Amino acid sequence: AKEMLQHLAGYRSVTADGKYVRLEANISSLKELEIALRGGAQGVGLFRTEFLYMDRHQFPSEEEQYAVYASVAEKLQEDTVVIRTLDIGGDKQLDYYEIHEEQNPFMGYRAIRISLDQPQLFKTQLRAILRASVHGSIKIMFPFITSVSEVRAAKALLEEAKQELRLQNIAYAENIPVGIMIEVPAAVMIADALAKEVDFFSIGTNDLIQFTLAVDRMNDRISQMYDPYHPAIIRMLCSIVEAAKRNHLPISVCGELAGDIRALPIWLSLGVDSLSMSAHSILQLKSRLIYASQEECKDIFAEVLDCTTSEEIKAALDQYMEIFD
Numbered sequence: 070a071k072e073m074l075q076h077l078a079g080y081r082s083v084t085a086d087g088k089y090v091r092l093e094a095n096i097s098s099l100k101e102l103e104i105a106l107r108g109g110a111q112g113v114g115l116f117r118t119e120f121l122y123m124d125r126h127q128f129p130s131e132e133e134q135y136a137v138y139a140s141v142a143e144k145l146q147e148d149t150v151v152i153r154t155l156d157i158g159g160d161k162q163l164d165y166y167e168i169h170e171e172q173n174p175f176m177g178y179r180a181i182r183i184s185l186d187q188p189q190l191f192k193t194q195l196r197a198i199l200r201a202s203v204h205g206s207i208k209i210m211f212p213f214i215t216s217v218s219e220v221r222a223a224k225a226l227l228e229e230a231k232q233e234l235r236l237q238n239i240a241y242a243e244n245i246p247v248g249i250m251i252e253v254p255a256a257v258m259i260a261d262a263l264a265k266e267v268d269f270f271s272i273g274t275n276d277l278i279q280f281t282l283a284v285d286r287m288n289d290r291i292s293q294m295y296d297p298y299h300p301a302i303i304r305m306l307c308s309i310v311e312a313a314k315r316n317h318l319p320i321s322v323c324g325e326l327a328g329d330i331r332a333l334p335i336w337l338s339l340g341v342d343s344l345s346m347s348a349h350s351i352l353q354l355k356s357r358l359i360y361a362s363q364e365e366c367k368d369i370f371a372e373v374l375d376c377t378t379s380e381e382i383k384a385a386l387d388q389y390m391e392i393f394d
């Protein structure tokens with residue numbers, strides 16, 4: 070079946086009624102980039118940089134990071150890579166950097182919280198990204214944002230990093246776009262205010278589901294409660310995309326739900342600009358997308374919004390997607 074899909078790699082990801090949705094890959098290494106490119110990815114919507122920091126003995130230097138980021142940007146040519154700054158903590162730990170044991174690591178010292186608390190560490194990464202930005206099309210993305218102040222603090226450190234490079238006469242893209250992950254309910258509630266601070270949003274459905282439903286995404290005992298099709302999640306998604314559109318921001322999705330065939334009518338109806346997923350999901354999703362119609366998905370989504378249980382929502386979505394089996 071994989072071979073049968075391969076011919077789709079060169080197809081444009083446009084619906085039967087002409088809506089184009091960029092299909093991008095989530096990657097954590099150069100090796101995964103090769104797989105993504107063979108699979109027809111039109112860019113990298115999420116580069117999880119924490120894997121550059123893992124399985125080693127010390128933090129990666131600016132030079133090391135620069136080499137990797139520049140290489141990703143070069144290999145993508147005119148396509149874009151969204152480089153997410155360090156998101157350790159939670160389920161991802163570093164052998165050489167001790168984080169005190171925490172009761173709730175997913176809600177603890179992680180991601181942008183560490184970056185803002187350790188500005189030298191953060192600026193090393195930002196300088197590496199900035200330097201790489203002259204080798205292709207790069208966007209910066211901050212993870213786990215919960216407030217406007219965090220975004221401003223992160224942007225202030227980005228300005229410092231730029232200033233340092235300027236004084237050293239090192240080239241970088243002055244207008245590098247800056248975006249944030251929307252993956253915490255607080256960010257959804259203040260999306261209009263956040264939108265005024267940044268150039269794009271990307272929805273992180275993995276964390277958003279975990280925090281909206283209060284379900285630890287790593288806890289097997291309650292994994293049946295980790296439900297992407299809970300009506301509360303559908304409303305969250307709706308509200309994020311509406312806020313992005315009101316503020317004329319591009320909106321992407323980079324959590325697991327982006328690559329879930331069942332969710333496709335949601336994304337098409339809401340009109341997201343891009344979906345970023347594991348490389349192996351891209352052609353599968355594209356094989357459905359090219360037969361789907363945005364107008365029909367809007368009808369399905371209207372039904373979905375009337376549903377009060379996840380079972381009803383899944384049934385409404387499947388009745389549409391099954392046409393393509």
Ligand code: PEP
Pocket residue numbers: 115117156252272273274275276277323324325
């Ligand atoms: C997410 O939370 O949806 C996401 C893409 O980030 P991660 O899975 O790396 O936490």
Ligand code: MG
Pocket residue numbers: 252273275276
């Ligand atoms: Mg996340």
